[in-house]
Amino acid sequence: MGIALKLVEQMEEWFWEKGAEYAYMATTKGNKASLGLFTDRCDYSKFRTSSILVHPVFAHLLPVPLSITVHRIQASDAELIYRSRFAATEFFPRDIDTVLANPLxxxxLVAVPSGCAAAEWWPGVEAFVAAQPESWALASVWDCGGVFQLEVRGASRLRRAAAAATRMADRAMPWLRIPSVPDLFRPFGAWAMPWLRIPSVPDLFRPFGAWFLYGIGGEGPTASLMTAAVWREAHNRARGAAAVVATEVAEMVPLRQGIPRGVEDKNESDLLLRYGQKAEDRARHAVPREK
Structure with a gap:
């Protein structure tokens, strides 16, 4: 514990030197050692509980409702929307323009009702911000596969064969619009599949790429439906480029309802902790923590 405590303090010192006012860390609810270190020894407090939601990329397209139109907008337009609507939220990056301009x-993607003025064509960010639709949602897509790849290991040959069979069926009969996927990370068995709605499982047993949706936001009474449309559009664009689409959302975020649950480990949800230190305390290097 002494080495871990020293490492945390050295990292915090670097944060303060760079002008940070708060330090955050994420762990899982079941990681008692990590929670004990940060909450008991380092005075961190619980800030938020979130989960990583992962959805497989099927061989078939997911239909976007005709009542919703999804636009792909320029990074400069996305920057202005993010700054005008979400600059006051926590974790908003001041260099959002640099993030959006990154090749990854x-x-x-922006979803709006098909009957609104912004549906037929994108009116431009100034017009959109000045006269927003009653409901809308947006999200940006990050290509994690450009940095690292994932792989599911430990699956039996039977499960691998079953997953391959669902992919073959999905490609051969895409009109079935297969809607769901079993949780490959827990034991599962056979179950009834009426109308041949076989779960289509992408090949997760060899290195694969993932797309991550970030900057999810929106407003209006049907914003969750708009979010679902954005997710479906991202899924469709990921076909052939990634095996899964994922995001991380807090438990109480309303837009979470629009994000499909493909695989979610509720027992291992992320627990976000926060520690803040006043500027004058940082200048005096504060009082050393008890070792």
């Missing part, structure tokens, strides 16, 4: 940030 593939697109920003």
């Amino acid at each position: 940030s593939l697109a920003t």
Whole structure:
């Protein structure tokens, strides 16, 4: 514990030197050693509980409702929307323009009702911000596969064969619009599949790429439906480029309802902790923590 405590303090010192006012860390609810170190020894407090939601990329397209139109907008337009609507939220990056301009940030998608003025064509960010639709949602797509790849290991040959069979069926009969996927990270068995709605499982047993949706936001009474449309559009664009689409959302965020649950480990949800130190305390290097 002494080495871990020293490491945390050295990292915090670097944060303060760079002008940070708060330090955050994420762990899982079941990681008692990590929670004990940060909450008992380092005075961190619980800030938020979130989960990583992962959805497989099927061989078939997910239909976007005709009542919703999804636009892909320029990074400069996305920057202005993010700054005008979300600059006051926590964790908003001041250099959002740099994030959006990164080659790994593939697109920003905006969903609006098909009957509104912004549906037929994108009116431009100034017009959109000045006269927003009653409901809308947006999200940006980050290509994690450009940095690292993932792989599921330990699956039996039977499960691998079953997953391969669902992919073959999905490609051969895409009109089935297969809607769901079993949780590959827990034991599962056979179950009834009426109308041949076989779960289509992408090949997760060899290195694969993932797309991550970040900057999810929106407003209006049907914002969750708009979010679902953005997610479906991102899924469709990921076909052939990634095996899964994922995001991380807090438990109480309303837009979470629009994000499909493909795989979610509720027992291992992320617990976000926060520690803040006043500027004058940092200048005096504060009082050393008890070792």
